[in-house]
Amino acid sequence: MAAAFSIRLADYADAADAAAIVQVLDAYASDPAGGAEPLSDFAKTHLVAELGARPHAFSILAFDGAQAVGLVNCIEGFSTFRCKPLVNVHDVAVMASHRGRGIAEAMLREAERIARERGAVKMTLEVLSGNEPAMRLYQRIGYAGYQLDPAMGTAQFMQKWLD
Template identity: 75%
Template sequence: MAGAVTVGRANYADPRHAAAMVMLLDAYARDPAGGGEALSAFARENLVASLAARPQAYSVLAFDGDQAVGLVNCIEGFSTFACRPLVNVHDVAVLASHRGRGIAEQMLAEAESIARERGAVKLTLEVLSGNQPAMRLYERMGFAGYQLDPAMGTARFLQKWL
């Protein structure tokens, strides 16, 4: 029988949390929504220490009893227009066995609470257009497409690999 789901800020110095983060991010990376490929050995070996070295990073974990089942990684940036921090929700991962139980919503609420403590003006995130369950969750939680002047349209997320 599954235990109670608990959600809280990850402690990068806690070996249990560190192992959970690597396992969960690897499971997400292997999922079609995460690209379908395992994390590299470099990422698995350096992820937690690299996040811990960045004061602008924080993570949220969910546990079902003793089993790690969810992860959100956040990176603080800066809104020049508001002259305040913003927080990018970089990863939202829930094990397939635990999806549809409100775990991502609980983790995002905790991530938002931490962002507010940091004085952030907004949360941002990216989502693949085909991930309709995630889109419904994000919209239900108040996320919307970014625009300044409707005549200019909505923002698009682009990337360039270096």
């Protein structure tokens, strides 16, 4: 039987929540699925204040008792085609010790609830093609590749660093 865990919206002004966000995101960044490099000292110091300064950002935390074990960071965007908000799931992180227990799914369901409250028309996320457990989860709960016209194919996530 899986251990009980709790899920809730993070409070960026709360020092314990701020520490939990940095701790879980740093563990994720250090994992191969997150790039295998810990967060920079700058990110560790400024991340939560910068999230808090953005009214369209919100984070979901998961706890096993008092221990932070999961994090979902979301940033609201805008769908021009539908003229409504959308929510991009920017990070989904579960501590290695707690994977496979339904924590990511529970956090994503809470993120979806909040997105619906905000009037969002859709949620988006990106995932590495080699992260098969995450791919299976996302597909199982309704995420699919983005396409407008099948003849044009599916969208590809791209990036260009500016710093």
